[in-house]
Amino acid sequence: MGTTFFQRADYVAITPEVVLALFGLGILLIDFLIEEKRDKYLNAVTALIGLAMAFVQLLRFWRGTLLPMPYSGFGGTLVLDSFAIYFQSLIVVATAVVVLISAKYLEIEEAHFGEYYALLLFSAVGMMFMASGRDLIVLFIALELMALCEYVLTGFLRGDRRSNEAAMKFFLLGAFSSGLLLYGMSLLYGLSGSTNLAVIAERLADRPAGDPLSWMAMTTLLAGLFFKVAAVPFHQWTPDAYEGAPTSITAFISVAPKAASFAILLRILMAGLWPMREDWKLLTIGVAVATMTLGNLAAITQTNIKRFFGYSTISHVGYLLLGLIAAADGNPEGLTAIAIYLLVYTFMNLGAFAVIIMMRRQNLIGDEIDDLSGLMTRAPGLAILMLIFLLSLAGIPPTAGFIGKYFIFLSLIQTQHYVLAVVAVLYAVVALYYYFRIVVAMFMKNPLDSVPLATSTGLSVALGVTLTLTLVVGVYPQPFILFAREAVRPFFSF
Numbered sequence: 001m002g003t004t005f006f007q008r009a010d011y012v013a014i015t016p017e018v019v020l021a022l023f024g025l026g027i028l029l030i031d032f033l034i035e036e037k038r039d040k041y042l043n044a045v046t047a048l049i050g051l052a053m054a055f056v057q058l059l060r061f062w063r064g065t066l067l068p069m070p071y072s073g074f075g076g077t078l079v080l081d082s083f084a085i086y087f088q089s090l091i092v093v094a095t096a097v098v099v100l101i102s103a104k105y106l107e108i109e110e111a112h113f114g115e116y117y118a119l120l121l122f123s124a125v126g127m128m129f130m131a132s133g134r135d136l137i138v139l140f141i142a143l144e145l146m147a148l149c150e151y152v153l154t155g156f157l158r159g160d161r162r163s164n165e166a167a168m169k170f171f172l173l174g175a176f177s178s179g180l181l182l183y184g185m186s187l188l189y190g191l192s193g194s195t196n197l198a199v200i201a202e203r204l205a206d207r208p209a210g211d212p213l214s215w216m217a218m219t220t221l222l223a224g225l226f227f228k229v230a231a232v233p234f235h236q237w238t239p240d241a242y243e244g245a246p247t248s249i250t251a252f253i254s255v256a257p258k259a260a261s262f263a264i265l266l267r268i269l270m271a272g273l274w275p276m277r278e279d280w281k282l283l284t285i286g287v288a289v290a291t292m293t294l295g296n297l298a299a300i301t302q303t304n305i306k307r308f309f310g311y312s313t314i315s316h317v318g319y320l321l322l323g324l325i326a327a328a329d330g331n332p333e334g335l336t337a338i339a340i341y342l343l344v345y346t347f348m349n350l351g352a353f354a355v356i357i358m359m360r361r362q363n364l365i366g367d368e369i370d371d372l373s374g375l376m377t378r379a380p381g382l383a384i385l386m387l388i389f390l391l392s393l394a395g396i397p398p399t400a401g402f403i404g405k406y407f408i409f410l411s412l413i414q415t416q417h418y419v420l421a422v423v424a425v426l427y428a429v430v431a432l433y434y435y436f437r438i439v440v441a442m443f444m445k446n447p448l449d450s451v452p453l454a455t456s457t458g459l460s461v462a463l464g465v466t467l468t469l470t471l472v473v474g475v476y477p478q479p480f481i482l483f484a485r486e487a488v489r490p491f492f493s494f
Contacts, residue, residue, distance in 0.1 A: 010073035012066060013080045013132075016054035016088065017125045023050025024121035031114020040112040044103045044458065047117040051096040051124075058089050070490060076196055077135035079490075086339060086487030087131035087263040094256040094346050095124045097462050101354045102248040104456035109246065111157055120252065123149035127260035134271065136185045136195040139264055143181075143228070146260060147174050150253055154245040166244025173227070173237045181224025187217035188272070197272035205275040218276050221268065222283060228261035231321060232290040235314050239298075242310035247367065250306050251353035254313050255346040262320060262342060266335065270327070270491045281328035284321055289423060292318030296430045305356060305438070306367050309349070312393065315431060316345055319408050322424055326411035327491075333414060335488035337407035340481060344400035344473050348392040351466030355386045358453045369438055374447030382453070383442045385467055390435045392470050395428050400473035403481075 011018075027046050034042060060066050062085050070081030099117065106112040126145030133139040151174065155167025189195055191213060192203035207214050227234035242250045273280060295315030302308040320341055326334030359371050376383040392401035405428060412421040473480050 006074060009067055009071065010078075013061075013071055013073045013078065016057045016092070017128050019054050019057065020050055020121045020125050020128075023047065023053075024118040024125075026050075027114045027118045027121070031118075034114075040107075040114075041103050043112075043114045043117045044099050047099045047121060048096060050121060051092050051099070055089065055092045055096075058085055058092065061085050062089075072134070076198075077138045078129070078132050079134045080132055081490045082486050083263070083267070083488060083490050084132035086483065087259055087342075088128045090259050090343060090346060091124055091127045091131070091256050094259065094350065095120055095252070097347075097350045097354075097465060098248060098252040098256070100458040100462040100465075101251060101350070101357050103458045104454055105246065105248045105357050108454060109157060111246070116153070116156060119149045119153050123153070123252075124256065127256060127263075130260045131263040131267075133264070134197050134267070136188065136197070136200075139268070140182060140185060143261075143264060144178065146257055147178070147228075150174075150257060153249045153252070154241055156249065157246055160244075162244040163246065164244075166241045170237050170241045177224045177227030177234065179224075180220050180227075184217050184219070184221025184224060187213065187220065191217060197268065200272045201274055204273065207275075214276060215279060218273055218280055219283070221273075222280060225261065225265045225268070226287060229258060229265060229317050229320075230314050231287050231317050232294045232314065235291070235294070238314055239302075239307045239310035242306045242313075243304055243367075245306075247306065247353065247357050250309070251350055251357075254309065254353070255349055258313070258317075259342045259346065262338060266324070266327075266338065266491075269324070270335070277328045281325055284325055284328070285420070288318050288321035288325065289420070290318075291315070291321060292424065292427045296427045296434070299434045300430070303369055304367055305369050305372070308369065308434075308438075309352070312431075312434075313349075315427065316341075316393075318427075319405065319424060322417075322420060323408050323411055325417060325420065326415045329415040329417075331411055331415050332485070332488060332492050333407065334411040335491055336481070336484045337404070337411045339484035339487050340407055340477075341404035343480060343484065344392070344404045344470070347466045347469040347473075348389050348399070348401055351463060351470060352386065352389040352393065354459055354462045354466065355382055355389070358382065358455065358459060369441055370445075370448065372438060372441045373445035375442040378447050378450070379453055385463060386442060387439055388467065388470060390438055392474070394432045394435045396432070398471075398474045400470045400477075403473055403477045407481075 027043050030046055031043055034040060061080060070079055072079050123146050126142045129142035130139060133142055151167055151171045154170050155163050157163040188200050192200040194200060204214055230238045269280060292315055295311050295318055299308055299311035302311060320338050323334045323337035392399035395401045395405035409421050
């Protein structure tokens with residue numbers, strides 16, 4: 001048996017991840033050297049520099065100036081293709097926006113520690129490998145790296161009982177889901193004799209239709225993955241984790257890990273379990289409808305805005321799964337819909353959370369819907385920004401959210417899933433109702449207090465970036481649509 005020697009190009013392919021890992025370690029050292037609390041913002045600056053360097057490297061990969069595309073490295077366990085680069089870029093940008101909105105929040109909470117930013121970067125490293133991995137072992141290690149960082153960040157406010165409780169629930173349920181995921185992966189290895197997704201697909205194609213062992217492997221694997229994306233019935237952790245986590249971390253786990261989890265879900269289903277597409281399509285239909293139903297109906301009754309967005313996230317996951325159903329029928333627009341939806345969801349959701357963080361001020365947590373009462377009177381500009389983000393989340397044109405939902409509906413119609421398309425449109429109407437509960441509070445109720453809102457340069461920049469992209473993608477979506485189509489091109493040969 002020969003020895004596999006890694007090529008120099010293999011290490012070039014993972015330079016963005018290496019850069020983020022080194023900057024994460026550097027932040028821990030810098031934080032140790034910084035003594036004054038007023039200088040702790042340097043940790044955030046360092047994190048932003050590392051993320052900027054990683055993003056520039058990803059742009060060079062996209063242009064093909066460093067490596068031929070697609071590039072398969074480390075013995076075929078990792079692939080650098082347009083799909084990986086698209087999701088890695090989205091993860092890096094989302095993490096950068098979270099860093100921008102975190103500095104002021106941590107200052108108010110008196111929890112401005114370097115470990116926070118280091119964990120964000122380490123989590124991003126795991127998520128980036130989730131997008132590029134083509135081997136079950138690589139994917140599982142990457143997923144656990146992301147998850148462990150998430151657990152710690154959720155409980156980062158050690159003096160807050162809600163934060164501690166949320167982290168413990170998240171950890172216990174996450175450990176259970178990881179067990180299911182690993183069990184499914186072990187069954188796939190037993191069936192195929194390999195952890196490589198391409199080999200697994202070949203072996204599954206040779207199995208008889210309705211093979212119970214293959215079905216068991218697929219079901220347990222999907223159960224673990226559905227937990228990561230917060231799909232029903234594996235959604236229980238979401239509202240509790242969203243409510244108890246620091247608000248900046250709630251914003252983080254609502255977007256970046258969601259994009260990474262869908263990346264690994266798509267990679268496994270489209271590259272590894274494609275021969276079983278009829279089986280996982282039927283399972284996904286049931287899960288998608290249940291997810292939209294619970295997410296939308298539960299959001300109506302919420303008074304805590306972070307739990308509200310938790311159920312809102314669950315409903316959006318249901319829409320994303322509809323794109324997967326269309327892709328199972330061989331329609332590339334289903335995957336394009338997922339890619340564009342995750343892009344627009346990232347920015348409109350982070351924008352909404354940036355506004356929520358500005359409501360956090362001394363002696364007022366600011367995470368109840370009523371805390372936004374009278375915002376139009378106190379800060380008209382901020383109220384209008386929140387209105388735009390909410391309209392986008394509801395899918396109202398000309399915002400980016402409309403483009404995301406439009407492509408989901410289009411892919412369903414093209415694959416003749418008319419009933420699912422009608423159900424999705426009806427739930428979009430329900431979503432419009434509960435998002436406007438926040439609008440009513442902001443524009444039609446009186447302010448509860450006159451305490452100044454939390455403001456900072458980082459929050460202003462984050463709001464500017466998220467607002468710009470929410471409007472630009474809605475008004476001029478063509479470049480972003482082409483970007484998303486190019487991202488899913490590696491799967492066009494199915």
